[in-house]
Amino acid sequence: MTHPVLELRNVNKSFGPIDVLHDISLSVKAGEVICLLGDNGAGKSTLIKTLAGVHKPTSGEMLMDGAPVSFARPKDAADRGIATVHQFGGTFPLMTIGRSFFVGVEPTKGFGPFKIFDRKTANAVAVKAVQEFGITRIDDGDRLIGGLSGGERQSLAIARALHFGARVLILDEPTAALGVKQASHVLRVVMEAKKRGVAVIFITHQVTHAMAVGDHFAVLIRGALAASFAKGEKSRDEITDLMAGGEALADLDAHLDDAAATVS
Protein backbone atom coordinates (compact mmCIF):
# COMPACT_ATOMS: atom_id res chain seq x y z
CA MET A 1 0.00 0.00 0.00
CA THR A 2 1.52 3.26 -1.08
CA HIS A 3 1.33 6.41 0.96
CA PRO A 4 -0.75 9.36 -0.15
CA VAL A 5 1.40 12.08 -1.70
CA LEU A 6 0.14 14.62 0.78
CA GLU A 7 -1.70 14.06 4.01
CA LEU A 8 -3.01 16.24 6.82
CA ARG A 9 -3.65 14.78 10.27
CA ASN A 10 -5.75 16.68 12.76
CA VAL A 11 -4.58 20.05 11.61
CA ASN A 12 -5.76 23.15 13.46
CA LYS A 13 -5.02 26.69 12.48
CA SER A 14 -5.86 29.83 14.38
CA PHE A 15 -4.89 33.42 13.86
CA GLY A 16 -4.50 34.68 17.40
CA PRO A 17 -7.87 34.17 19.04
CA ILE A 18 -9.64 33.34 15.77
CA ASP A 19 -9.86 29.63 15.06
CA VAL A 20 -10.10 29.10 11.33
CA LEU A 21 -9.43 25.39 10.85
CA HIS A 22 -10.58 22.68 13.24
CA ASP A 23 -9.11 19.22 13.24
CA ILE A 24 -8.76 18.72 9.51
CA SER A 25 -7.65 15.32 8.25
CA LEU A 26 -7.31 14.96 4.53
CA SER A 27 -5.19 13.08 2.06
CA VAL A 28 -4.61 13.10 -1.66
CA LYS A 29 -3.06 10.37 -3.78
CA ALA A 30 -1.15 10.60 -7.02
CA GLY A 31 -3.46 10.92 -9.99
CA GLU A 32 -6.39 11.90 -7.82
CA VAL A 33 -8.42 15.10 -7.88
CA ILE A 34 -9.81 16.27 -4.55
CA CYS A 35 -12.42 18.98 -4.69
CA LEU A 36 -12.52 21.28 -1.72
CA LEU A 37 -15.98 22.76 -1.39
CA GLY A 38 -17.42 25.24 1.05
CA ASP A 39 -18.98 28.61 1.41
CA ASN A 40 -17.17 31.94 1.55
CA GLY A 41 -15.04 32.16 4.65
CA ALA A 42 -15.19 28.42 5.31
CA GLY A 43 -11.43 28.26 5.44
CA LYS A 44 -10.60 26.76 2.06
CA SER A 45 -7.95 29.32 1.19
CA THR A 46 -6.50 29.09 4.68
CA LEU A 47 -6.28 25.32 4.31
CA ILE A 48 -4.42 25.45 1.04
CA LYS A 49 -2.17 28.24 2.27
CA THR A 50 -1.21 25.92 5.08
CA LEU A 51 -0.42 23.21 2.53
CA ALA A 52 1.56 25.65 0.44
CA GLY A 53 3.78 26.82 3.29
CA VAL A 54 2.27 30.29 3.60
CA HIS A 55 0.88 29.52 7.07
CA LYS A 56 2.18 27.06 9.63
CA PRO A 57 -0.45 24.83 11.24
CA THR A 58 -1.08 25.74 14.88
CA SER A 59 -1.18 22.04 15.66
CA GLY A 60 -1.44 18.78 13.78
CA GLU A 61 0.74 16.95 11.33
CA MET A 62 1.51 17.25 7.66
CA LEU A 63 3.01 14.33 5.78
CA MET A 64 4.43 13.84 2.31
CA ASP A 65 4.81 10.27 1.10
CA GLY A 66 4.21 9.20 4.66
CA ALA A 67 7.01 11.27 6.21
CA PRO A 68 6.27 14.35 8.34
CA VAL A 69 7.12 17.68 6.71
CA SER A 70 7.06 21.27 7.85
CA PHE A 71 7.38 24.28 5.60
CA ALA A 72 8.80 27.57 6.80
CA ARG A 73 8.26 29.41 3.52
CA PRO A 74 6.26 28.91 0.30
CA LYS A 75 9.59 28.16 -1.36
CA ASP A 76 10.04 25.07 0.82
CA ALA A 77 6.71 23.67 -0.29
CA ALA A 78 7.49 24.51 -3.90
CA ASP A 79 10.82 22.72 -3.63
CA ARG A 80 8.99 19.62 -2.49
CA GLY A 81 6.79 19.78 -5.57
CA ILE A 82 3.71 21.47 -4.13
CA ALA A 83 2.64 24.10 -6.63
CA THR A 84 -0.14 26.54 -5.81
CA VAL A 85 -1.88 28.52 -8.48
CA HIS A 86 -4.05 31.38 -7.29
CA GLN A 87 -6.53 32.95 -9.57
CA PHE A 88 -4.53 34.87 -12.18
CA GLY A 89 -1.53 34.28 -9.95
CA GLY A 90 1.83 33.16 -11.19
CA THR A 91 1.63 35.17 -14.34
CA PHE A 92 2.61 38.76 -15.01
CA PRO A 93 0.29 40.78 -17.24
CA LEU A 94 2.92 43.00 -18.83
CA MET A 95 5.49 40.33 -19.46
CA THR A 96 5.72 38.10 -22.49
CA ILE A 97 4.55 34.51 -22.28
CA GLY A 98 8.09 33.21 -22.57
CA ARG A 99 9.54 35.52 -19.92
CA SER A 100 6.70 35.01 -17.51
CA PHE A 101 6.87 31.24 -17.82
CA PHE A 102 10.49 31.16 -16.70
CA VAL A 103 10.49 33.75 -13.93
CA GLY A 104 13.02 32.59 -11.38
CA VAL A 105 14.37 29.74 -13.53
CA GLU A 106 15.46 31.59 -16.65
CA PRO A 107 17.25 29.59 -19.32
CA THR A 108 20.51 31.28 -20.29
CA LYS A 109 23.11 31.01 -22.98
CA GLY A 110 26.66 32.29 -23.08
CA PHE A 111 29.48 32.19 -20.55
CA GLY A 112 30.41 33.70 -17.23
CA PRO A 113 29.25 37.28 -16.73
CA PHE A 114 27.77 37.30 -20.21
CA LYS A 115 25.13 34.68 -19.58
CA ILE A 116 22.10 36.08 -21.29
CA PHE A 117 18.45 35.21 -21.13
CA ASP A 118 17.69 32.73 -23.89
CA ARG A 119 14.49 34.18 -25.29
CA LYS A 120 14.13 31.68 -28.14
CA THR A 121 14.32 28.63 -25.92
CA ALA A 122 12.07 30.20 -23.30
CA ASN A 123 9.40 31.05 -25.85
CA ALA A 124 9.54 27.68 -27.55
CA VAL A 125 9.33 25.69 -24.32
CA ALA A 126 6.54 27.83 -22.89
CA VAL A 127 4.41 27.63 -26.02
CA LYS A 128 4.96 23.89 -26.28
CA ALA A 129 4.04 23.35 -22.63
CA VAL A 130 0.67 25.10 -22.97
CA GLN A 131 -0.11 23.60 -26.33
CA GLU A 132 0.30 20.13 -24.85
CA PHE A 133 -2.75 20.98 -22.78
CA GLY A 134 -4.78 21.71 -25.86
CA ILE A 135 -4.54 25.50 -25.64
CA THR A 136 -3.45 25.81 -29.24
CA ARG A 137 -4.39 29.44 -29.55
CA ILE A 138 -1.20 30.34 -27.75
CA ASP A 139 1.45 30.11 -30.44
CA ASP A 140 3.74 33.10 -29.97
CA GLY A 141 5.89 33.35 -26.84
CA ASP A 142 6.43 37.07 -27.44
CA ARG A 143 2.81 37.94 -26.73
CA LEU A 144 2.06 39.71 -23.46
CA ILE A 145 0.23 37.75 -20.78
CA GLY A 146 -2.23 40.59 -20.29
CA GLY A 147 -3.54 39.99 -23.80
CA LEU A 148 -4.62 36.44 -23.01
CA SER A 149 -8.05 35.49 -21.78
CA GLY A 150 -8.59 34.54 -18.15
CA GLY A 151 -8.80 30.87 -19.00
CA GLU A 152 -5.65 30.97 -21.08
CA ARG A 153 -3.78 32.71 -18.30
CA GLN A 154 -4.98 30.17 -15.79
CA SER A 155 -4.02 27.30 -18.08
CA LEU A 156 -0.63 28.86 -18.63
CA ALA A 157 -0.05 29.12 -14.88
CA ILE A 158 -1.02 25.50 -14.40
CA ALA A 159 1.13 24.37 -17.33
CA ARG A 160 4.01 26.27 -15.77
CA ALA A 161 3.58 24.55 -12.41
CA LEU A 162 3.47 21.11 -14.04
CA HIS A 163 6.41 21.85 -16.31
CA PHE A 164 8.57 22.48 -13.28
CA GLY A 165 7.75 19.12 -11.81
CA ALA A 166 4.82 19.72 -9.49
CA ARG A 167 3.60 16.55 -7.77
CA VAL A 168 0.79 18.26 -5.95
CA LEU A 169 -1.15 20.94 -7.75
CA ILE A 170 -3.29 23.25 -5.65
CA LEU A 171 -5.79 25.38 -7.52
CA ASP A 172 -7.68 28.08 -5.66
CA GLU A 173 -10.87 28.83 -7.57
CA PRO A 174 -9.24 28.56 -10.99
CA THR A 175 -12.60 28.71 -12.75
CA ALA A 176 -14.09 31.62 -10.83
CA ALA A 177 -15.08 34.49 -13.11
CA LEU A 178 -14.53 32.40 -16.22
CA GLY A 179 -17.07 31.81 -18.97
CA VAL A 180 -18.27 28.33 -19.77
CA LYS A 181 -15.78 27.78 -22.57
CA GLN A 182 -12.86 29.25 -20.65
CA ALA A 183 -13.70 27.14 -17.61
CA SER A 184 -13.78 24.01 -19.72
CA HIS A 185 -10.26 24.85 -20.94
CA VAL A 186 -9.07 24.90 -17.36
CA LEU A 187 -10.93 21.72 -16.46
CA ARG A 188 -9.34 19.97 -19.41
CA VAL A 189 -5.92 21.02 -18.14
CA VAL A 190 -6.80 19.62 -14.71
CA MET A 191 -7.79 16.30 -16.25
CA GLU A 192 -4.52 16.17 -18.15
CA ALA A 193 -2.59 16.83 -14.94
CA LYS A 194 -4.44 13.98 -13.26
CA LYS A 195 -3.60 11.71 -16.16
CA ARG A 196 0.06 12.50 -15.63
CA GLY A 197 -0.20 11.26 -12.08
CA VAL A 198 -0.27 14.59 -10.35
CA ALA A 199 -2.28 14.94 -7.13
CA VAL A 200 -4.71 17.82 -7.54
CA ILE A 201 -6.52 19.85 -4.90
CA PHE A 202 -9.18 21.89 -6.56
CA ILE A 203 -11.22 24.60 -4.89
CA THR A 204 -14.45 25.73 -6.45
CA HIS A 205 -17.84 27.16 -5.63
CA GLN A 206 -19.36 25.53 -8.67
CA VAL A 207 -20.75 22.07 -8.15
CA THR A 208 -20.76 21.42 -11.89
CA HIS A 209 -17.03 22.04 -12.15
CA ALA A 210 -16.36 19.89 -9.12
CA MET A 211 -18.46 17.00 -10.47
CA ALA A 212 -16.68 17.21 -13.81
CA VAL A 213 -13.19 16.50 -12.51
CA GLY A 214 -13.39 15.37 -8.89
CA ASP A 215 -12.59 11.87 -7.64
CA HIS A 216 -13.11 12.79 -4.04
CA PHE A 217 -14.93 15.64 -2.36
CA ALA A 218 -14.35 17.38 0.93
CA VAL A 219 -16.81 19.93 2.24
CA LEU A 220 -15.62 22.51 4.73
CA ILE A 221 -18.11 24.27 6.92
CA ARG A 222 -16.80 26.96 9.22
CA GLY A 223 -13.37 25.47 9.32
CA ALA A 224 -14.37 21.88 10.01
CA LEU A 225 -14.56 18.96 7.62
CA ALA A 226 -18.33 18.49 7.37
CA ALA A 227 -18.31 15.73 4.80
CA SER A 228 -15.83 13.72 2.79
CA PHE A 229 -16.93 11.28 0.13
CA ALA A 230 -15.89 9.71 -3.14
CA LYS A 231 -17.25 10.30 -6.59
CA GLY A 232 -20.68 8.75 -7.07
CA GLU A 233 -21.44 8.45 -3.37
CA LYS A 234 -23.61 11.54 -3.36
CA SER A 235 -25.82 13.05 -5.98
CA ARG A 236 -25.41 16.51 -7.40
CA ASP A 237 -28.37 17.76 -5.36
CA GLU A 238 -27.02 16.30 -2.15
CA ILE A 239 -23.71 18.07 -2.68
CA THR A 240 -25.44 21.35 -3.39
CA ASP A 241 -27.57 20.92 -0.28
CA LEU A 242 -24.55 20.13 1.79
CA MET A 243 -22.86 23.33 0.74
CA ALA A 244 -25.97 25.43 1.23
CA GLY A 245 -27.36 23.58 4.27
CA GLY A 246 -24.13 23.97 6.10
CA GLU A 247 -24.38 27.67 5.65
CA ALA A 248 -27.91 27.88 7.01
CA LEU A 249 -26.96 25.95 10.13
CA ALA A 250 -23.78 27.87 10.62
CA ASP A 251 -25.59 31.16 10.40
CA LEU A 252 -26.51 31.46 14.05
CA ASP A 253 -23.07 30.41 15.22
CA ALA A 254 -21.47 32.89 12.85
CA HIS A 255 -23.29 35.75 14.55
CA LEU A 256 -22.06 34.66 17.94
CA ASP A 257 -18.53 34.18 16.65
CA ASP A 258 -18.48 37.52 14.88
CA ALA A 259 -19.46 39.20 18.12
CA ALA A 260 -16.69 37.36 19.93
CA ALA A 261 -14.18 38.28 17.23
CA THR A 262 -15.00 41.98 17.41
CA VAL A 263 -14.73 42.01 21.20
CA SER A 264 -11.29 40.42 21.26
Add this chain to the structure above:
Amino acid sequence: MTSFSFGALLRRPEAGAALSLIAVAAFFVLFGGVKLGNFLGAASWLNFAANLGIVALPVGLLMIAGELDISIGAMIPAGSMSIAVVSGYYGQPILVGIAVSLGLGVVVGLVNGYLTIKTSVPSLIITLATLVAMQGLVLSASVLLTGNASVALAAPDWAKAVFGTLLGGSYQIIILWWVAMVGGYAFVIHMTPVGNWLFAMGGDKTSARNAGIQTDRMTVWLFVLSATSASFVGMCGAILFNSAQVSGGMNYIFNAIVSVVVGGVLLTGGFGSVIGILFGTLTFAVVNQGIYFTNIDRNWSSLIIGVMLLLAVLMNNSFRNMALSYSPKKKK
Protein backbone atom coordinates in the same frame (compact mmCIF):
# COMPACT_ATOMS: atom_id res chain seq x y z
CA MET B 1 13.25 40.91 -33.32
CA THR B 2 14.24 38.84 -36.26
CA SER B 3 12.40 40.79 -38.91
CA PHE B 4 11.82 44.50 -38.96
CA SER B 5 8.27 45.63 -38.45
CA PHE B 6 6.98 49.06 -37.62
CA GLY B 7 4.20 47.59 -35.50
CA ALA B 8 6.69 45.64 -33.40
CA LEU B 9 8.67 48.84 -32.79
CA LEU B 10 5.58 50.71 -31.64
CA ARG B 11 4.73 48.01 -29.14
CA ARG B 12 8.04 48.46 -27.34
CA PRO B 13 8.04 50.45 -24.08
CA GLU B 14 10.32 53.15 -25.50
CA ALA B 15 8.21 53.90 -28.57
CA GLY B 16 6.42 56.88 -27.03
CA ALA B 17 9.66 58.37 -25.74
CA ALA B 18 11.40 58.03 -29.09
CA LEU B 19 8.52 59.78 -30.83
CA SER B 20 8.48 62.51 -28.17
CA LEU B 21 12.15 63.16 -28.73
CA ILE B 22 11.67 63.45 -32.47
CA ALA B 23 8.61 65.66 -32.02
CA VAL B 24 10.35 68.03 -29.62
CA ALA B 25 13.44 68.30 -31.78
CA ALA B 26 11.29 68.91 -34.85
CA PHE B 27 9.31 71.55 -33.01
CA PHE B 28 12.44 73.45 -32.07
CA VAL B 29 13.87 73.24 -35.56
CA LEU B 30 10.64 74.29 -37.28
CA PHE B 31 9.38 76.94 -34.90
CA GLY B 32 12.38 77.90 -32.84
CA GLY B 33 14.78 78.48 -35.71
CA VAL B 34 17.33 76.06 -34.29
CA LYS B 35 20.09 74.77 -36.54
CA LEU B 36 20.08 71.04 -35.94
CA GLY B 37 23.85 70.74 -36.47
CA ASN B 38 24.71 73.35 -33.84
CA PHE B 39 22.23 71.95 -31.44
CA LEU B 40 23.17 68.29 -31.60
CA GLY B 41 26.77 69.01 -30.70
CA ALA B 42 25.99 71.42 -27.89
CA ALA B 43 27.45 70.54 -24.54
CA SER B 44 24.88 72.26 -22.35
CA TRP B 45 22.03 69.84 -22.85
CA LEU B 46 24.29 66.80 -22.95
CA ASN B 47 25.83 67.75 -19.60
CA PHE B 48 22.38 68.33 -18.20
CA ALA B 49 21.14 65.01 -19.59
CA ALA B 50 24.08 63.04 -18.23
CA ASN B 51 23.70 64.32 -14.66
CA LEU B 52 19.99 63.77 -14.75
CA GLY B 53 20.27 60.46 -16.58
CA ILE B 54 22.52 58.80 -14.02
CA VAL B 55 19.85 59.41 -11.39
CA ALA B 56 16.87 58.76 -13.67
CA LEU B 57 18.08 55.23 -14.56
CA PRO B 58 17.87 53.71 -11.08
CA VAL B 59 14.76 55.77 -10.28
CA GLY B 60 13.20 54.23 -13.38
CA LEU B 61 14.22 50.73 -12.39
CA LEU B 62 12.70 51.28 -8.96
CA MET B 63 9.53 52.45 -10.64
CA ILE B 64 9.48 49.28 -12.74
CA ALA B 65 9.83 47.36 -9.48
CA GLY B 66 6.85 49.29 -8.13
CA GLU B 67 8.72 51.66 -5.80
CA LEU B 68 9.56 55.34 -5.78
CA ASP B 69 12.66 57.09 -4.42
CA ILE B 70 12.50 60.84 -3.97
CA SER B 71 15.30 61.02 -1.41
CA ILE B 72 17.64 61.49 -4.39
CA GLY B 73 16.85 65.20 -4.07
CA ALA B 74 18.78 65.33 -0.81
CA MET B 75 21.38 62.74 -1.78
CA ILE B 76 22.86 64.87 -4.55
CA PRO B 77 23.88 67.75 -2.22
CA ALA B 78 24.71 65.17 0.46
CA GLY B 79 27.12 63.46 -1.93
CA SER B 80 28.83 66.68 -2.90
CA MET B 81 28.96 68.13 0.62
CA SER B 82 30.37 64.99 2.16
CA ILE B 83 33.34 64.79 -0.19
CA ALA B 84 33.94 68.53 0.14
CA VAL B 85 33.87 68.43 3.93
CA VAL B 86 36.03 65.33 4.22
CA SER B 87 38.61 66.05 1.53
CA GLY B 88 38.27 69.81 1.26
CA TYR B 89 37.67 71.13 4.75
CA TYR B 90 39.43 68.36 6.69
CA GLY B 91 42.02 67.75 3.99
CA GLN B 92 41.69 63.97 3.97
CA PRO B 93 42.84 62.04 0.88
CA ILE B 94 40.34 62.24 -1.96
CA LEU B 95 39.78 58.49 -1.84
CA VAL B 96 38.47 58.83 1.68
CA GLY B 97 36.14 61.60 0.51
CA ILE B 98 34.90 59.43 -2.36
CA ALA B 99 34.34 56.52 -0.02
CA VAL B 100 32.40 58.67 2.45
CA SER B 101 30.31 60.23 -0.30
CA LEU B 102 29.36 56.93 -1.94
CA GLY B 103 29.16 55.18 1.43
CA LEU B 104 26.58 57.70 2.56
CA GLY B 105 24.54 56.79 -0.51
CA VAL B 106 24.77 53.12 0.36
CA VAL B 107 23.67 53.77 3.95
CA VAL B 108 20.70 55.92 3.00
CA GLY B 109 19.76 53.39 0.31
CA LEU B 110 19.86 50.60 2.90
CA VAL B 111 17.68 52.62 5.25
CA ASN B 112 15.16 53.33 2.47
CA GLY B 113 15.22 49.72 1.34
CA TYR B 114 14.86 48.11 4.74
CA LEU B 115 12.11 50.48 5.82
CA THR B 116 10.27 49.68 2.60
CA ILE B 117 10.43 45.91 2.99
CA LYS B 118 9.92 45.82 6.76
CA THR B 119 6.95 48.19 6.94
CA SER B 120 3.90 48.51 4.78
CA VAL B 121 4.45 52.24 4.39
CA PRO B 122 4.63 53.25 0.71
CA SER B 123 8.17 54.02 -0.39
CA LEU B 124 7.07 57.49 -1.52
CA ILE B 125 6.42 58.36 2.13
CA ILE B 126 9.54 56.63 3.42
CA THR B 127 11.81 58.41 0.99
CA LEU B 128 9.99 61.68 1.61
CA ALA B 129 10.99 61.25 5.24
CA THR B 130 14.61 60.46 4.41
CA LEU B 131 14.63 63.33 1.92
CA VAL B 132 13.69 65.85 4.57
CA ALA B 133 15.85 64.21 7.22
CA MET B 134 18.93 64.17 4.98
CA GLN B 135 18.39 67.79 4.00
CA GLY B 136 18.36 68.77 7.66
CA LEU B 137 21.32 66.55 8.45
CA VAL B 138 23.46 67.90 5.63
CA LEU B 139 22.70 71.50 6.48
CA SER B 140 23.25 71.13 10.22
CA ALA B 141 26.35 69.00 9.81
CA SER B 142 28.03 71.38 7.41
CA VAL B 143 27.22 74.44 9.50
CA LEU B 144 28.31 72.64 12.66
CA LEU B 145 31.54 71.27 11.19
CA THR B 146 32.60 74.04 8.84
CA GLY B 147 30.49 77.00 9.91
CA ASN B 148 29.46 77.40 6.31
CA ALA B 149 26.83 76.24 3.82
CA SER B 150 29.35 76.08 1.01
CA VAL B 151 32.69 74.29 1.11
CA ALA B 152 35.63 74.41 -1.32
CA LEU B 153 37.34 71.29 -2.63
CA ALA B 154 40.58 70.96 -4.58
CA ALA B 155 40.69 67.47 -6.00
CA PRO B 156 43.95 65.96 -7.27
CA ASP B 157 44.43 65.73 -11.03
CA TRP B 158 43.64 62.03 -11.34
CA ALA B 159 40.36 62.42 -9.53
CA LYS B 160 39.45 65.37 -11.71
CA ALA B 161 40.35 63.40 -14.81
CA VAL B 162 38.10 60.51 -13.79
CA PHE B 163 35.14 62.31 -12.23
CA GLY B 164 35.21 65.99 -12.97
CA THR B 165 36.89 67.27 -16.07
CA LEU B 166 35.65 68.99 -19.18
CA LEU B 167 36.40 67.12 -22.37
CA GLY B 168 36.96 69.34 -25.37
CA GLY B 169 36.55 72.32 -23.08
CA SER B 170 32.86 71.92 -22.38
CA TYR B 171 31.74 68.28 -22.22
CA GLN B 172 31.61 66.94 -18.68
CA ILE B 173 33.30 63.60 -18.22
CA ILE B 174 30.16 62.38 -16.49
CA ILE B 175 28.66 61.99 -19.98
CA LEU B 176 30.94 58.98 -20.47
CA TRP B 177 29.90 57.56 -17.11
CA TRP B 178 26.31 57.94 -18.17
CA VAL B 179 26.86 56.20 -21.50
CA ALA B 180 28.62 53.33 -19.75
CA MET B 181 25.81 53.04 -17.21
CA VAL B 182 23.14 53.01 -19.91
CA GLY B 183 25.02 50.15 -21.56
CA GLY B 184 25.47 48.29 -18.29
CA TYR B 185 21.88 48.67 -17.17
CA ALA B 186 20.50 47.82 -20.61
CA PHE B 187 22.51 44.62 -20.65
CA VAL B 188 21.52 43.52 -17.16
CA ILE B 189 17.87 44.49 -17.43
CA HIS B 190 17.08 43.27 -20.90
CA MET B 191 19.51 40.45 -21.48
CA THR B 192 20.00 38.65 -18.17
CA PRO B 193 17.68 36.82 -15.77
CA VAL B 194 17.97 39.67 -13.26
CA GLY B 195 15.91 41.84 -15.56
CA ASN B 196 13.23 39.19 -15.69
CA TRP B 197 13.05 39.20 -11.90
CA LEU B 198 12.68 42.97 -11.89
CA PHE B 199 9.72 42.95 -14.28
CA ALA B 200 8.15 40.03 -12.45
CA MET B 201 8.34 41.70 -9.05
CA GLY B 202 6.97 44.92 -10.49
CA GLY B 203 4.13 43.04 -12.13
CA ASP B 204 3.04 40.92 -9.18
CA LYS B 205 5.24 40.85 -6.12
CA THR B 206 3.55 37.91 -4.40
CA SER B 207 3.72 35.70 -7.47
CA ALA B 208 7.33 36.69 -8.01
CA ARG B 209 8.17 35.75 -4.44
CA ASN B 210 6.34 32.46 -4.82
CA ALA B 211 8.40 31.80 -7.93
CA GLY B 212 11.46 31.98 -5.71
CA ILE B 213 12.62 35.50 -6.44
CA GLN B 214 14.24 37.33 -3.58
CA THR B 215 12.06 40.39 -3.97
CA ASP B 216 13.18 41.92 -0.67
CA ARG B 217 16.81 41.69 -1.54
CA MET B 218 16.16 43.14 -5.00
CA THR B 219 14.24 46.05 -3.48
CA VAL B 220 17.03 46.91 -1.07
CA TRP B 221 19.62 46.72 -3.84
CA LEU B 222 17.62 49.05 -6.05
CA PHE B 223 17.30 51.64 -3.29
CA VAL B 224 21.05 51.41 -2.65
CA LEU B 225 21.62 51.89 -6.35
CA SER B 226 19.47 55.01 -6.60
CA ALA B 227 20.80 56.73 -3.46
CA THR B 228 24.38 55.92 -4.42
CA SER B 229 23.87 57.11 -7.99
CA ALA B 230 22.58 60.40 -6.61
CA SER B 231 25.54 60.85 -4.28
CA PHE B 232 27.80 59.94 -7.22
CA VAL B 233 26.35 62.76 -9.29
CA GLY B 234 26.80 65.15 -6.36
CA MET B 235 30.35 63.97 -5.84
CA CYS B 236 31.29 64.46 -9.50
CA GLY B 237 29.79 67.94 -9.36
CA ALA B 238 31.88 68.89 -6.33
CA ILE B 239 35.07 67.62 -7.98
CA LEU B 240 34.26 69.44 -11.22
CA PHE B 241 33.28 72.78 -9.72
CA ASN B 242 35.78 72.71 -6.86
CA SER B 243 33.07 73.40 -4.34
CA ALA B 244 29.86 72.09 -2.87
CA GLN B 245 26.67 73.72 -1.63
CA VAL B 246 24.03 72.35 0.70
CA SER B 247 21.22 73.51 -1.56
CA GLY B 248 20.17 72.23 -4.95
CA GLY B 249 19.12 68.78 -6.02
CA MET B 250 15.40 69.20 -5.43
CA ASN B 251 14.76 69.76 -9.14
CA TYR B 252 16.17 66.33 -9.80
CA ILE B 253 13.21 64.64 -8.14
CA PHE B 254 10.73 66.17 -10.51
CA ASN B 255 13.03 65.99 -13.53
CA ALA B 256 13.93 62.35 -13.01
CA ILE B 257 10.33 61.27 -12.56
CA VAL B 258 9.22 63.15 -15.68
CA SER B 259 12.07 61.62 -17.68
CA VAL B 260 11.22 58.14 -16.51
CA VAL B 261 7.50 58.47 -17.16
CA VAL B 262 8.01 60.09 -20.56
CA GLY B 263 10.42 57.20 -21.15
CA GLY B 264 7.54 54.76 -21.03
CA VAL B 265 7.91 53.31 -17.55
CA LEU B 266 4.54 52.44 -16.07
CA LEU B 267 3.97 54.41 -12.85
CA THR B 268 2.48 51.34 -11.20
CA GLY B 269 5.40 49.12 -12.15
CA GLY B 270 6.05 46.07 -14.25
CA PHE B 271 6.69 47.76 -17.57
CA GLY B 272 9.43 49.94 -19.04
CA SER B 273 12.89 49.85 -20.58
CA VAL B 274 16.35 51.28 -20.11
CA ILE B 275 16.39 52.67 -23.63
CA GLY B 276 13.04 54.32 -22.91
CA ILE B 277 14.47 56.02 -19.82
CA LEU B 278 17.40 57.17 -21.98
CA PHE B 279 15.04 58.68 -24.54
CA GLY B 280 12.93 60.22 -21.81
CA THR B 281 15.97 61.88 -20.29
CA LEU B 282 17.18 63.14 -23.66
CA THR B 283 13.75 64.55 -24.43
CA PHE B 284 13.58 66.31 -21.12
CA ALA B 285 17.07 67.74 -21.55
CA VAL B 286 16.32 68.95 -25.06
CA VAL B 287 13.25 70.84 -23.89
CA ASN B 288 14.87 72.17 -20.75
CA GLN B 289 18.15 73.30 -22.31
CA GLY B 290 17.26 73.46 -25.98
CA ILE B 291 14.93 76.35 -25.34
CA TYR B 292 18.00 78.59 -25.04
CA PHE B 293 18.88 77.82 -28.63
CA THR B 294 15.55 79.00 -29.89
CA ASN B 295 14.04 82.42 -30.12
CA ILE B 296 11.20 81.10 -27.97
CA ASP B 297 10.95 82.71 -24.56
CA ARG B 298 12.50 80.53 -21.86
CA ASN B 299 9.37 80.69 -19.73
CA TRP B 300 7.53 78.52 -22.23
CA SER B 301 9.68 75.50 -21.50
CA SER B 302 7.61 74.44 -18.48
CA LEU B 303 4.48 74.56 -20.58
CA ILE B 304 6.15 72.47 -23.27
CA ILE B 305 7.29 69.96 -20.67
CA GLY B 306 3.80 69.73 -19.24
CA VAL B 307 2.17 69.19 -22.60
CA MET B 308 4.87 66.76 -23.61
CA LEU B 309 4.45 64.76 -20.41
CA LEU B 310 0.76 64.45 -21.01
CA LEU B 311 1.18 63.50 -24.65
CA ALA B 312 3.91 61.01 -23.90
CA VAL B 313 1.86 59.30 -21.22
CA LEU B 314 -1.16 59.13 -23.50
CA MET B 315 1.00 57.72 -26.26
CA ASN B 316 2.61 55.23 -23.89
CA ASN B 317 -0.81 54.09 -22.77
CA SER B 318 -2.09 53.47 -26.24
CA PHE B 319 1.10 51.73 -27.33
CA ARG B 320 0.91 49.52 -24.27
CA ASN B 321 -2.66 48.63 -25.11
CA MET B 322 -1.56 47.81 -28.63
CA ALA B 323 1.09 45.53 -27.20
CA LEU B 324 -1.48 43.87 -24.94
CA SER B 325 -4.03 43.23 -27.62
CA TYR B 326 -1.43 42.17 -30.14
CA SER B 327 -1.78 38.67 -31.38
CA PRO B 328 0.09 37.50 -34.42
CA LYS B 329 -1.79 36.91 -37.63
CA LYS B 330 -2.01 33.30 -38.63
CA LYS B 331 1.14 32.67 -40.57
CA LYS B 332 1.76 30.35 -43.51
